[in-house]
Amino acid sequence: DNDAKILSKELQIALTSKEMGKGNKVPLAGIPYHAINNYLPKLINNGYRVAICEQTSDPKDSKGIVDRSVVRVVTAGTVTEDNLIDKNLNNFLMCLVADNKSAGLAYIDITTCEFFTTELPLEYLHAEISRINPKEILVSNKSLLNPQNKSPFVIQEDSSIIPYLESAEHILKTHFEVKSLEPFGCSKLHLSIRASAGIISYVQKNQPLSIPNITNLKTFSTNSFMTLDSQTINNLELFKAGRSESKNYSLFNILNFTQTPMGSRLLRNWISQPLLDIKEISQRADSITEFKNHPETFKKISSHLENISDLERLITKVNSGTANPRDLISISSSLEQITHIKTILKKSNISKLKWLESPIKTHLKTIGLINSAINIDSSTLVGNGKTIQKGFSKNLDSLIELSQNSQISIANLENKEKENSGIKSLKIGFNRVFGYYIEISKSNLSQIPEGYIRKQTLTGAERFITEELKKLEDEILTAKEKIEIIENEIFQKICHQISLSINSIIISANTIAIVDVISSLTIAAQENNYIRPNISNNLNTEVIDSRHPVVEKILSKNDYIPNDIKIGNPENKINVLTGPNMAGKSTYLRQIGLINLMAQMGSFVPASSAEISLVDRIFTRVGLQDDLSIGQSTFMVEMVETATILNNATSKSLILLDEIGRGTSTYDGLAIAQSVVEFIHNHPKLQSKTIFATHYHEMIDVADKLENANNLHVTVEENFGNIIFLRKIDQGGAGKSYGIHVADLAGIPKDIIDRARKLLNEFENSTATKINPESSKQLSLIPSKNQEIKQLLSSINIDEITPLEALTILDDLKGKIID
Incomplete structure (x- = not known):
């Protein structure tokens, strides 16, 4: 009963009812079956699970009601429909299992065969969830995810989903047909085993056709890459810009010149997983260098990349039995392009590109099978006699020929009957109810020959059949039925043959995705004038003429002011950055984080030269925001995030803090700001590379007193009271603040600005006030x-x-x- 009401409400469709027994009305709501793809996203995105029921028996063989059953249950994490998933994003289903200290995490994209698992400390769990960005999470207890927070994913809370260890091991061993889980690297990770088995059980229950696609499980360690929490991902605007949430002004958009959906998905992964291994970083950067140094090779590879389809998702459709003829043609065409790329890489004889060429297979057998079997002009339907090429099956060819000649036979029979009867208007027609028939107008009924059998009476005509027409009809319809059966059988056999190569095709597809990302980063480096950074384990980072990769694209070509970055030496481990609001402090902080991240993902960076110190994490606290959904004020959010940074940072971390303490009173805020800087500076496990942007000018004295701290300021030019923000970072602290000028520029009414200036003068000149005149001194923009x-x-x-x-x-x- 409730399902109909829910459907009516969510889809804004009519709610009707039907009487079932005396006085018992059952609510009804429905949509046309062919419109399901238009309505399904609304239900899935609102967290509903939708059962798909289909006919499972042939009406010809059924007596009474045709058999129907639920063939799959569509959920946010088990969607496979092309129109319901973004081709440039993974659609991950995640399962979590936790104890008091650790969490086991497994996630899968059933459309690409990617299946991963890991174990990690509980304090890193939310950062990893944010990085993976699943569409649906399976848990036994929602409290693991802070459910009071509005989640961007659907949460399924069901303890029966996740098996205990012994049962979980059995599920995985049975599925992968192995006796040990050691080859998967998770045999001793009990929480991971349970989470992975939970995934298998959930997919088996809801999307059983996808089970054959799950052929591998990869165990990874979060220690092999930099962990980025959601705050850092948002603050650095990696995938969408701040308040506007525009994807156009993100790092991903600036670097994304990928030509395949596989490459686009992998680029997101690289951005969210900066590396910690200098050898791996160098391997990526070496490849970009070689592409830049060999433009002809690079150009040839790019020309083939643009013609490659989403092989990862196409091959899983083949394996699950949901592919159509056009999918197979796309697979063949893509594999041909991949073969060309392998040849180009091999002929280039560039040793540093060997790692991209070696894993790629040629797949000549698969290409040959598809090209010899499938018509290039095939539709998405199988069984109409237009899918399989002529010559591939003699039996099918003869049936198609019979079917095609039947039209000639029908025409010949019609001419014969016209001649025998003398009725020139006689015609032979066909419909699905009566089959073939001879139609004669009522004015000619007196001329009907013997042997005509009346079939149907119309207003102005009557329809008949003859034994000869019936025999011909049987031959034609039998041929069509056989064509449908045989063509479907042949197509299924071809898909089965292709699916035997699924692992090697996926390896090739994964490698091509890497080639595509390397190509994308090469284009980004060329178009944006990036340089290759030198990455080391030294503490010092020195970047000359650094630029913010996104902001410089928004401004005109010569308007962006580059700045040097020097941080990590004993004298400048901590940099206190002062300067006016709107002068560019936050942009400078973000560009430091982005350049470090870009370097560690293997990309070139926006600068004229760069010596980058490898960092284990980037922590950011930038911008004002509150969280009303859980009753947290701006200041509370600020303090929680600051506490998280201080509790998790190490001496190898990069900390970027902007305006700590501004959410409370002046002296409270100043006290907190100073304490935070002193804590980072003095704590033996911290002493992290830190940029601390602040409007508290008293912090200049703090930096002067700390041995490993340094003062920086954003320069401002004053000319007869007129202020010009130069956007240039220089040594030393800022002498003044310009809050009232910024308010004036922002359009605050003139009466308020005048009153603020008057009050400021009173504060500065009053001996009674507790505010330090030097620390709060303001300069009028209009003198x-x-x-x-x-x-x-x-x-x-x-x-x-x-x-x-x-x-x-x-x-x-x-x-x-x-x-």
Whole structure:
């Protein structure tokens, strides 16, 4: 009963009812079966599980009601329909199992055969969930995920989903047909085993056709790559920009020149998993260098990449029995392009590209099978006699020929009957109800020959059959039925033959995805004038003329001001950055994090030279935000995030903090800001590379007193009270703040600005106030008359001016005072 009501509400369709027994009305709601793909996304995205029921028996063989059963259950993490998934994103289903200290995590994309598992400390769990970004999570207890938070994924809470260890081991061994889990690397990871088995059980229950696609399980360690928490992913705007959430102004968009969906998905993975192994980083950077140094080879490879389809998803469709003829043609065409790329890489004889060429297979057998069997002009339907090429099956060819000649036979029979009967308007037609028939108008009924059998009476005509027509109809319809059966059988056999090569095709597809990402990063480096960074385990990072990769694309070509980055030496492990609001402090912080991240993912970076110190994590606390869904204020969120950073950072981490303490009173905020800097500086397990941007000018003195701290400021040019933000980072602390000027520029009403200036002067001049005049000193963007007069007087050299000039100046001053 509730299903119909839910369907009506969610899809905005009519709710009707039908009487089932006396006085018992059952609510009904429905949609046309052919419109399911239009409505299904609405239900799935709202967290519903949708059961798909299909006819499972042939009506010809059934007595009474035709058999029907639920063939699959569509959930957010088990969707396979092309129109329901983004081709550039993975659609991950995740399962979590945890104890008091650790969590076992497994996730799968059933459309690409990717299946991974790991175990990690509980404190790293949420960062890993954020990185993977699953569409659906299976848990035995929602409390593991802080359910009071609004989650971007669907959570299925069901303890029966996740088996205990002994049962979990049996499920995995049975599925993979092995006696030990050691080859998968998870034999001693009990939580991972349970999570992985939970995935298999859930897919088996809801999407059984996808089970054959799960041919491998990869165990990984989070220690092999940099962990990025959700705050850092959002603050660095890796995949979408801040408040606007625009994908156009993200690092991914700037670097994404991929030409295949596989490459696009892998690029997201590389961005969210910066490497910690310098050898692996260098391997990627070496490949970009070689592509840049061999433009002809690179150009040839790019020309083939653009013609490659989504092999990862196509081959899984073949293996699960849901592929159509056009999918097979795309597979063949893509494998041909891959073969060309392998040949190009091999002929180039570039040793540093060997790792890209070696895993790629030629797949000549699969290509030959598809090209010899499938018509290139095939539709998505099988069974109409247009899928299998002529010559591939003699039996099918003869049936198709019979079917095609039947139209000629029908035409010949029609001419014969016209001649025998003398009825020139006689015609032979066909419909699905009565089959073939001879139609004669009522005015010619007197001329009907013997042997005509009446079949149907119409208003102006009657329809008949003859023994000869019936015999011909049987031959034609039998041929069509046989064509449908035989063509489907042949197609299924071809799919089965292709599926035997699924593992090697997936390996080739995965490698091509890497080639595509390397190609994308090469184009990004060329178009954006990036350079190759030198990465080491040294503590020092020095980047000359660094640029923010996204902001520089928004501004005009010559408007962006590059800045140097020097951090990590004993004298500048911690940098306190002061300067006006809107001057570029936050941009500078983000560009430091982005350049480090880009370097560790193997990319070139926006700078003229770069020595990059490998970091184990990048922590960011940038921007104001609150979380009303769990009752946290701006300041509370700020403190929670700061605590997380301080509790998880190490001496090899990069910490980027912006305006810590601004969410509370001045002295509370200043005390917290100073304490945080001192803690990072003094704690033996921290002393992390840190940029601490602040509007508290008292922090300049703090940095001066700490041995490993340094002051930086954003330069401002003052010209007769007019302020120009130069966007340049320089040594030393900023002398003044410009909060009122920013308010003025933002469009705050003039009355408020004037009142603020008056109050500021009172605060600065009052001896009663507790505010330090030097630390809160403001400069007017539009200077007061006293300031103008003071500046004018200061500029006069009394020994050099003439009496006439002195009188002129005095008259000018008098005018200003009167005004």
